[in-house]
Amino acid sequence: MGKLFLIFFGAFFSCLLAGGKSLGYGSPLPQGCFPRHIGFWAFQNFALIFVIVYVVDFPQTPSLFYIFIAGVWGLYSLMRTYGSFDGRLVFEKNLTMLLRFGAFFAVGMTLFIGLYLFVKSASFFSMVGLTPLYTSAQWHPFTGMMDTVGDFGALSLFWGTCYIMLLSLVIGGPSALIIAIYLTFYVSQKRRKYLSAILEIAAGIPSIVYGFLALIFVSPTVQDIGYILGLAVSAENALGIALTISLMICPYIAAMITEVLMALPRTLKEGAVALGSTDYETIMKVILPAAFPGIFSALLLGISRAIGETMIVVMAAGMVANFTLNPLQSLTTVTVQIVNLLTGDQDFTKPATASAFALGFSLFCMTYFFNYMSLKVVNHYKNKFNLR
C-alpha cells in the first residue's frame, strides 16, 4: 500500500514537473541555467523516483516491479515533453487540482468532525436513550446510582458552562468595549499602534497561562476574600474561574471591537461632531448604534471561546456536578468532563467514553450556532454600510 502510494505520488509530481518544463515552472533553478530541451526535468524526475523507490523498498523486497512502474511513468513524462505539448496548461490544471484538494480537505474536515461526532453520539444515545442527557441532573458517568451503566444527566454540566460563560461575559464584555472605545477615539495614532499591538499579544497568550493563574492566584484570592467577609467559599469556586476567563476573553473581544470601530466610515463621526455633539454623545448616540452588529458578533465569538475554554476549568474547576446559582460554590463544565472521561485508558465501547462524544457534539453544535449567528450579523452589517 505504502509503495503504491509512493509510486503514485512520485509519478504525479514527475508529470507535474515535466509538464512545467516549457516555462521552467518545475525548476528550482533560474531559467537558462540548464538546457531545457529534450525533457531535462522529466529525466531528472525519473532518476529521482528510481532513487526513492530503490532506497525505500530495496532492503525488503527486490522491488523490480515498482522500479519498472516508476520507470514507465518517467518515460511517459519524458515522452510528453516532446512535440507540440503545452506543459504550462497541464501544469496549471494539475496545480489548480492540488490547491482545490486543500480547500476540499478543510471543508471536508468540518463535515467529517460534525458527522463523526454525530455518529458516535448516536451510538451513545442508542445505549442510554436520548432524554437523560438533556433532562436529568444526575451525573455519575462511571458508577451509576440506579444501575451499573451510570447516570448521564448533563444538565448540571451545561448549567456550569453557561453560568461561568455568563459571569465572565458580564465582567469581560463591557470592559472590552470600553477599552476598544478608548483605543479608537481617545488615543493618538502613534500610541494606538503600540497599544493595539499589546492587546493583540495579550489576546494570544495561551490558556494554560491563565489556567495557572486561576489555580495559583485567582481562586485562592477569592477564597481568602470570602474568608475575610465570613462567606463559605469553595476552593474550586466558579467566581475565580469566571474572573480568569473574563481576563482571557477581554483582550480578544477588545481587539475585534477595535477593528469594527476602526472600519466605520469617518463620515458618521464627522457628521455628529459637525452638528455640535460632544465626544460622549457621538460615541453613545451615533457610533455604538452603528457598530452594534459588529460588537454583538464580537461578543458572540467571545462567548463561543468562553464555552470552549478548557485549560482554565480543567485546572481550577471541580469534578462534582453541582446545580447551584452561588458563584462561590464549585461548578463543573462540559469541557472538564470531556477531558475527565477521555484521559487515561479508555474503552470506546463503554457508555462513559461514548458520552464524551455526545457532550462534544453538543458543544460543537453550541459553538457552531454562535459562530454562524456572528457571521450572519457581520454580513448583514457589511451589506448595510457597503463595507468590504
Added chain:
Amino acid sequence: MNRLGKRHKKNTFFRIGCQCVCLAFVVLFTGIFLGIYLQGKNAFWQYRIHLTLPNVSALETLHTLPSPQKRVFIKSLLGIKNQDVYSPFPDQFYLDLIPDQDLFYIGLQIRKKKLTSLALPVSKVARQVLYHQMPTSKSFQQFMHQLIEDKIISRYWNWRFLFGNDSHDARYAGLWGAIVGTVFTLVVTCIGVIPLGVGAAIYLEELAPQNRWYNFFDVNINNLASVPSVIFGIVGLAVFINFFSLPRSSALVAGLTLCIMTLPQIIVASREAFRGVPKMIREGALGIGASPVQITFHHVLPAALPALTTGILLGIVRAIGESAPLLMLGLVVFVIEAPQSFSDPTTVLPMQIYNWARQPEYGFIERAAAAILVLLLILFLLSAMAIWLREKSRTKHGKF
C-alpha cells in the same frame, strides 16, 4: 449654559472612566506578568553546595552511621577548614543540608561519571531558608550564611533548568524534553498545515469560481476556525490513535491534531493576506496576458508574502500554546529523556507547565512559572515578529 456644562461634565467623566478602565487593564496585566516573573525567577538560579567526593564504598556505608559520625563525614565532604566556626551548630543542620536521598544521588554520580568533586543543588529546607520562604531559627540562618561566606554554597545560573530533562525532584527538573517535543510537534504541524492552508487560501481567493459552493466553503471554514480545541482533541484521539493506531502520546499524533486545528485559522489569515493585495496588480498582470495561475504565483503571492507570513506565524503561536487537545492525546506523560523520533513519548511546553502546576511537592510551582516565562518569551518574540512584518507590509501597500 448650565445644560452645556452638564454635557461636557458627562463627556469628561466618560473619558476619565475609559482611561481608568484601560489603566486598570494595563496594571492588571503588568501585575500578572510581574507575579509570574517573581514566582518563576528563582528557578533560573540555583544555590549549589561544593562537595569533594571520597570513594563509593564510604558513601554506601554512610546510611548506617549514627548522626555525630555522619556530621563529621559530611563536614569532610564539604571541605570545611575552619572547624571552630562550625562546631557550635548541631548535627541536624548538616543532615538537613544533605539528606539521605542526596547521598544516594552522589553515589550514583560517582559511579556513573567517576567524579571527584560535585556541585549539588541545596536541599529543600536550605533553599527555603535562603529564599526567606520559611521562618527558621536564627542559628540555622547563621549556619547558612557562614556556608555562603566560605564559598561552600554559591549561586549559579541554572542551565539544567533549560537543558536538563524532567525529574521527580524539583531541583533537577528541566525543560529540555518539553522544548524538543514542542519542536518535533511543530515540525509535523508546519509540514502539514502550511502547504495545505496556503494552497486552500490561494484556491479560494484567486482561482475558485464564485458560486454557491464558494459560499458554503466560506461559511464552513470560518466556523471551523472557532470550534473549541477540545473537539479537535476528541477527534484526534478517535481518528489518529484509535482508528489509525498511531503511537499514543507521540509528537506525530500531537502534530497532526494541531495541524487540523490550525488549518482553518491559517486559511482565514492567508485569505486576508491575499485580499490585502491591491486589485490593480492582478489587473495589470491580466492585461499583459498572464493566466490565473501566473497572476497568482508571479504577482499576488510575492506581494502577499509578508502578510501571509504574519498569518502563519500567528497560527503557529496558537499551536505552540495549545494544550487542551493534547491533554487527551496523552501528552501529559512524564518523559525521562528528550524524544529521539516522532513516535517517541513526548511532552510539550504547555503540558509540562500543566504537569508541574499540579505537583504538590515544593519547588514545582516556581518551575511551572519559569516554564511559563520561557513559553511567553517564545510566543512574544514570534508574535512581535509577526506584527512587525504586518505593519511593514501595510506601509508598503499604502503607496499603491
